[in-house]
Amino acid sequence: MQLEEVRKILDADGVDRTITRITHEILEKNKGTEDLVLVGIESGGAILVERLHSKIQAIEGVAVQKGTLDITLYRDDIDEIQNQPKMRGTRLEFDITGKKVILVDDVLYTGRTVRSALDAVIDFGRPKWVQLAVLVDRGHRELPIRADYVGKNIPTAQDEEVAVRLKEKDGLDEVCIMRRVG
Amino acid sequence: MRGEGGEAVMEEKRIKTEINWTRKDLLGLKDLSREEIELIIKTAESLKEVSTRSIKKVPTLRGRTVVNFFVEPSTRTRASFELAEKRLSADSLNFSGSSSSLVKGETLKDTAKNIEALQVDLIVIRHSSSGAPHRLAEYVKPGIVNAGDGINEHPTQALLDMFTMKEKKGKIEGLKVSFIGDILHSRVARSNIWGLTKLGAKVTVCGPKTLIPYDIESLGVHRTYNVEEAVKDADAINLLRIQLERQNEPFFPSLGEYAKGYGINAQMLKRAKKDVLIMHPGPVNRGVELTSEVADGPNSVILEQVTNGLAVRMAVLYLLSLVRK
């Protein structure tokens, strides 16, 4: 399967501005950083957590706790996926009980990944609440899940995909809509 | 080739190792590629964390059934597999040698077909006859995990040994690993030799001449009868269990004499590297393969091997479950 680029939604500055906005929204809604923890879903969400973490530090002067979640073990489709998921491991080296957990991912699509992530989070303890932050919401939900913080709503067709490229893994920051061809 | 090129080569290699798992069975390390072994270890590294949680369980294999078919008795390996299955939420069922119908004269094939008819997904087998898991894999559709066959292989033990070495030393390539003891009857040594040589370690085997298999050097290992030579430069020393029950064949005069010649005590340990790993697949015969001082000393990683065994077995069960039948 090949993909061709349809249009660019965000460039590097756009990505950065969006993350900055989400940071402010998180701080506003939670009234600061008390009990706030950031948990990124591997692999895109884990990178976004690092960005949010440094922005919070810049704004509030506080280093909130952060971790990453590998939801491979919680997927409901292990024998259906074409490309085997590469396990990256979960790093949550603190107790999440009573914490305000901000779950972070790059794209919200069917909601199944978030469902898996919620199961995973709950296996680690009983958070005060869990909120969801995503860079892109592209629609087509298959489960009753919504995000608390959305960088960009991008309506897409089923034959399209959203590519979130981040410097840490792709060498540049941008968000594009791609279409499947062939 | 190795050691040249720096970053770019390293990166290329890393990408190349991101292969898909395609095997239905894990019969031995003899058949596996370096990349497949690395994938299992990498997966185990990720899965190790599950056992550190307060809720030590993930739903990954929910609805899958794993049969532990232990024709040869085993306590540790079976317990490790059972726990690995439970932590992955698989349903598990035990068929043991004494309770299975094998003792009533049913053939391996018939028993296997009966297990298959229960609609199971994986069969973990331990058998006293070399090659039994290979036969089983021909007979039935469920994936087969070799949990030790005769004197042939014990792949999950070797994988947990390699995982432990990698965890402690950062890499396998270039490590000097010595095996001391009964090499002849050791499936642990055989699996380790296949795996470690593929991953670029330098393997030495050491034991009395009566317990060294014919032409072992052709497997790409160094052979010595001199324990000091095996100990001297090693990064890891794996002590193999001396099986008292094999004493109906006169391989050595007595356990006492074995301990004098090949047992590792504090004095011998002084001749080894300061940070050498002392490993043992268990159960340990204290005072024979090694003294208590060594077994419980700072170099010993024997209990960490047990912990890592759980992660390795979870990784194997997980990877085999990815393969559609």
Added chain:
Amino acid sequence: MNILIKNVKAIDPRHKLNEVVDVLIADGKISKVGKGLAAASTETIDGTGKVLLPGFIDLHVHFREPGGGHKENVASGSLAALKGGFVGAVSMPNTTPAADNAAIVEFILKRAREANFNIFPCGTLSKAREGKEISSMLELKNSGCVAVSDDGNYLRNPLVARHAFEYASQIGLIVMSHAEIPELTKGGVINEGFVSTKMGLKGMPGIAEIIAVTTDIELAKMTGVRLHISHLSTRGALEKVRQAKSEGLPVTCEVTPHHLALTDEAITSYDTNFKMNPPLRSEDDRKAMIEGIKDGTIDVIATDHAPHQIEEKDQEFELAPFGVIGLETAFAVSYTELCRKEKVSLETLVDRLAGRPANLLGLNGFNEIKEGSQANVTLVDLDKKWIVGPEEFLSKSRNSCFIGSEVQGYVAATICNGKLYSWTKAKATK
């Protein structure tokens, strides 16, 4: 019914025969060998392009009767032998009960007559093959035995062995020895070598055969018995036989087709059709066997045809019984290996399959291509290549280590005791 084989290249090294002739068979005997023969009321076979050989004699078969009829019986074993071009065979005594008395031997001979096949029974060397007491060799000889052996077991007690050898030599029976020191091979399942190390299977060292052969030869030297070493497999043991022969001792030996064609490197899975005793040995040993055929140290090619049912073989490698069948593939495998690959002459092969076995058993006019001999001949198609397939075996068992192998040389017909058996079914290669 008389049989006339026209225009066939007939080879019998004993009579320096190697030319295209017609052969007329009448009343169970070869009545005429010559050109332009014709006879009334005969079945005529066109032998053009084919070769007529003396019928083969296998010095080592297990027909399992009595006691193992599910694996093979004399009737099915005889058919398998005939299909392989054999007109006679020495039956090993490890039946249940063992052939250590006249009743069993007479029973086997009766069964052979019913099957129109020539069995030369081998009785036991010790009572019940237990290695404790000498068998009743006079009784065995009188009931028709030509040899004695504890095949499958080695007579371990040198005192019993000494007396058994002495007694056999006095009675005039050949001692056939399964030479293997059992303590050295206990628990072993394949040859001790790199392959046993690699496969994690317990090895059977070649030295077990070498020591046993050495002991047997010394006892033969002392007792004067006619000693025949069964299924020889190691270079070391072959050297001992070579040396004994050079000293003029009456020692002979045999090798199986599988030890000529295969080595332990053929064991790549845990396929029990490669489990036999003696086990497949190293390439060096195999080369020695071929040298032994070439220089005459090895007298005979014998199959050690050892049938086992599928359910007996289809189990764990350690648990499966030793043994492979060989009668139906012996000629093709030997011809391919020796004549095609090693450029051994067809005369030599015929000598090892027919001439020397007959000599060894003291047979005259049994399987010769000359007027007056009994009509025991084999017609072969040397050019036919075929793939060994289990569905064609006439043996009750299928445990061949050559299934799937391509071989050359096919037994087209066997005439045994004057009766014609034509074989046509072999699947030719693509």
